[in-house]
Amino acid sequence: xxxxxxxxxxxxxxxxxxxxxxxxxxxxxxxxxxxxxxxxxxxxxxxxxxxxxxxxxxxxxxxxxxxxxxxxxxxxxxxxxxxxxxxxxxxxxxxxxxxxxxxxxxxxxxxxxxxxxxxxxxxxxxxxxxxxxxxxxxxxxxxxxxxxxxxxxxxxxxxxxxxxxxxxxxxxxxxxxxxxxxxxxxxxxxxxxxxxxxxxxxxxxxxxxxxxxxxxxxxxxxxxxxxxxxxxxxxxxxxxxxxxxxxxxxxxxxxxxxxxxxxxxxxxxxxxxxxxxxxxxxxxxxxxxxxxxxxxxxxxxxxxxxxxxxxxxxxxxxxxxxxxxxxxxxxxxxxxxxxxxxxxxxxxxxxxxxxxxxxxxxxxxx
Numbered sequence: 001x002x003x004x005x006x007x008x009x010x011x012x013x014x015x016x017x018x019x020x021x022x023x024x025x026x027x028x029x030x031x032x033x034x035x036x037x038x039x040x041x042x043x044x045x046x047x048x049x050x051x052x053x054x055x056x057x058x059x060x061x062x063x064x065x066x067x068x069x070x071x072x073x074x075x076x077x078x079x080x081x082x083x084x085x086x087x088x089x090x091x092x093x094x095x096x097x098x099x100x101x102x103x104x105x106x107x108x109x110x111x112x113x114x115x116x117x118x119x120x121x122x123x124x125x126x127x128x129x130x131x132x133x134x135x136x137x138x139x140x141x142x143x144x145x146x147x148x149x150x151x152x153x154x155x156x157x158x159x160x161x162x163x164x165x166x167x168x169x170x171x172x173x174x175x176x177x178x179x180x181x182x183x184x185x186x187x188x189x190x191x192x193x194x195x196x197x198x199x200x201x202x203x204x205x206x207x208x209x210x211x212x213x214x215x216x217x218x219x220x221x222x223x224x225x226x227x228x229x230x231x232x233x234x235x236x237x238x239x240x241x242x243x244x245x246x247x248x249x250x251x252x253x254x255x256x257x258x259x260x261x262x263x264x265x266x267x268x269x270x271x272x273x274x275x276x277x278x279x280x281x282x283x284x285x286x287x288x289x290x291x292x293x294x295x296x297x298x299x300x301x302x303x304x305x306x307x308x309x310x311x312x313x314x315x316x317x318x319x320x321x322x323x324x325x326x327x328x329x330x331x332x333x334x335x336x337x338x339x340x341x342x343x344x345x346x347x348x349x350x351x352x353x354x355x356x357x358x359x360x361x362x363x364x365x366x
Contacts, residue, residue, distance in 0.1 A: 033072055033073060033074065033075050033078060033103065034053070034072070034073045034078050034081055034084070034098070034103055034105065035070065035071060035072040035073070035103065035104060035105075036051075036070070036071055036084075036104050036105035036106050036107065037065075037068075037069045037070050037071070037106050037107070038051070038065040038069045038070075038071065038086055038088075038107045038109065039069055039106070039107070039108055039109070040108070040109055040111075041108055041109070041110060041111075044069075045065075045067075045068050045069025045070075046065060046069055046088060046091075046109060047064075047065050047066060047067045047068075047069060048064055048065060048088065048318060048319060048337060049064065049065040049069075049071075049086050049087065049088035049091070049107075049109070050062055050063075050064060050086070050087045050088065050302075050304070050305050051063050051064070051065060051071045051073075051084060051085070051086050051107075052084065052085040052086075052087070052305065053073055053077055053080075053081045053084060054081070054082055054083050054084070054085060055080050055081065055082050056082045057252065058252065058277055059276065059277050059278070060077055060080055060081070061073055061074075061077045061081075062305030062306075063305075064304065064305075064318075065086075078103075081098050082097070082098055083095055083096060083097050083098060084096045084098070084105055084107075086107045086109065087302075088109065088302070088319070089300065089302045089319040089320070089321060090111060090112060090174065090321070091109040091110065091111060091112050092109065092110045092111070092112040094107050094108075094109055094110070112174075127246075127248075127258050127260065127270070127272075128244075128258070128260030128261070128270050131244065131260070131262070132244060133244040133245050133246065134244075134245060134246040134247055136247055137245035137246050137247045137257050138240070138245050140245075140247065140255060140257060140275070140279070141240065141245050141257065141273075142240075143279050144235070144273075144275055144279045144280065144281060145235035147278075147279060147280050147306075147313060148232070148235055148313045148314060148315045149313055149314055150232075150235075152190065152193070152232060152314060152343065153190050153194070154190055154345060154346070154347075155190060155343050155344065155345060155346075156187065156188070156189050156190065156343075156344050156345075156346055156347060156348050156349045156350050157187060157188060157229050157314075157316065157341055157342065157343050157344075157349070157350065158185060158186065158187030158188075158341070158342050158349050158350040158351075158352055159185070159186050159187065159229075159316075159338040159339060159340060159341045159342065159352075160183065160184075160185055160338070160339040160340070160352060160355065161183070161184050161185055161186040161336055161337070161338055161339070162181035162182070162183050162184075162336070162337045162339070163181060163182055163184065163334065163335060163336045163337070164178045164179055164180075164181050164182065164334075164335045165332065165333070165334050165335075166178065166179070166332075166333050166335075167326070167330050167331070167332055167333070168330065168331055168333055169329075169330055169331070170329075170330075170331060173323055173331050173333060174321065174323075174333070178335055181335075181337070183355055185352050186228055186229065186336075186338070187229065187349035187350060187352075188225075188229040188230075188349060189347045189348060189349055190347055191347055193229065193230055193232075196224045196225075196230055196233075197233070197236065197238060199224075200224060200233075200238065200242075201238060203266060203267070204265075204266025204267035204268060205223065205224060205266075205267045205268055205269050205288060206221040206222060206223050206224075206267035206288055206290050206297075207221070207222050207267075208220075208221060208222075209221065209222050213326070213327070213328075216327075218293070218327050219292075219293055220293065220295065221267070221288070221290055221293075221295055221297065221324075223288060223297060223322075223324075226269075226284075226286065226299060226301070227299045227300075227301050227317065227320035227321075227322050227334075227336065228317070228320065228336065228338075229316065231284075231301060231315055231316055231317050232314065232315045232316070234273065234281070234284055234315060235315050239259075241262075242261060242262055242263070242268075243259040243260060243261060243262060243270075244259070244260045244261075244262060245257055245258070245259055246258045246260075248272065252277065253276075253277065254274060254275045254276045254277045254279075254282060255274070255275045256272055256273070256274050256275075257272065257273045257274075257275065258270070258271070258272050258273075259271060259272075259273065259286075261289070264289060267288060267289065267290040267291070268288070268289045269286045269287065269288055269289070270286065270287060270289065271284065271285050271286030271287060271298070272284070272285050272286075276305070276306070278306060280303070280305075280306045280313070281303050281315060282302075282303060282305075283300065283301065283302050283303065284300070284301050285298070285299070285300040285301075286298055286299060286300075293327075294325075295324040295325045296323075296324065296325045296331075297322070297323065297324035297325075298322070298323060298324075299320060299321065299322040299323070300320070300321050300322075301317040301319070301320045302317060302318055302319040302320070303315070303316075303317055303318055304318045314341065314343060316338070316341045317338060318337070318338055319336070319337050319338070320334075320335070320336045320337075320338075321333065321334065321335050321336070322334045322336075
């Protein structure tokens with residue numbers, strides 16, 4: 001049956017050609033990806049910096065720079081990107097416009113030191129001069145807090161932590177010229193976090209203690225760990241009950257919402273929450289207001305960007321810095337970076353394997 005054989009061979013050739021076409025079809029994930037690097041002005045790679053991809057109207061994707069400072073966006077968003085934004089704790093925000101046929105972009109970040117010399121306190125006093133809230137701000141906060149899985153009342157949490165404590169003058173505060181980071185762990189049980197909530201409801205946001213510098217003993221304050229595993233307090237009903245909220249400004253980048261204490265009879269906090277366009281938390285900065293001794297204490301935390309489809313979100317920071325003044329006029333500055341938060345049911349703290357590999361800020365793996 002020659003005709004039959006010819007037909008079978010022809011059909012086989014069609015199948016082979018179709019298969020070859022499938023093999024050579026370029027994949028969007030492997031072709032035309034926008035990528036690049038993030039470095040300091042001194043040429044050091046910086047990990048953990050948020051790189052946002054924006055269309056002309058909205059944020060469409062976000063990634064973090066890797067250990068070597070590199071970042072990469074998937075090919076499926078490449079055609080929609082108009083500009084890239086880079087933001088990291090201790091650095092000024094940077095932007096790069098997307099250019100035709102250019103796929104590799106290089107950010108050089110400029111340090112953005114904190115200016116604390118009374119300015120934060122003065123700014124917060126002016127911001128909190130009018131003791132009334134804003135209904136639209138309260139609704140926005142309610143919308144933002146619903147993006148997260150709550151206070152984790154029945155969960156233990158833990159994270160690998162790279163940290164550095166430095167004693168600096170006020171002019172050096174926030175420059176993040178850090179020594180090698182110490183690698184450790186941080187965690188808490190739900191009972192510990194509940195005890196902080198109960199203490200705040202009764203005594204405010206600080207309690208008095210006696211401290212020593214090795215020579216003299218002096219009065220000081222202990223503050224709740226808002227920069228770490230107690231950050232979910234910012235979506236707690238107690239936080240909403242104790243603060244007036246006002247929208248400071250709104251832009252395509254999101255909102256800035258101020259919070260001020262309703263009652264300053266006890267140690268209090270005031271500051272600014274920055275929300276992303278999708279109403280997730282981007283950054284929070286606050287200062288403590290206490291009776292004597294005045295320590296000008298405060299903190300700033302940065303959260304990882306939320307990707308579309310992320311579920312079980314917890315309000316836990318990626319990077320943090322806190323500060324307070326010492327009796328000699330210098331400041332104790334604490335820098336902390338969290339690798340990843342592990343969440344487990346129950347009242348115990350998740351057990352993480354020990355690690356022994358300290359390093360610089362630039363080489364902590366995220």
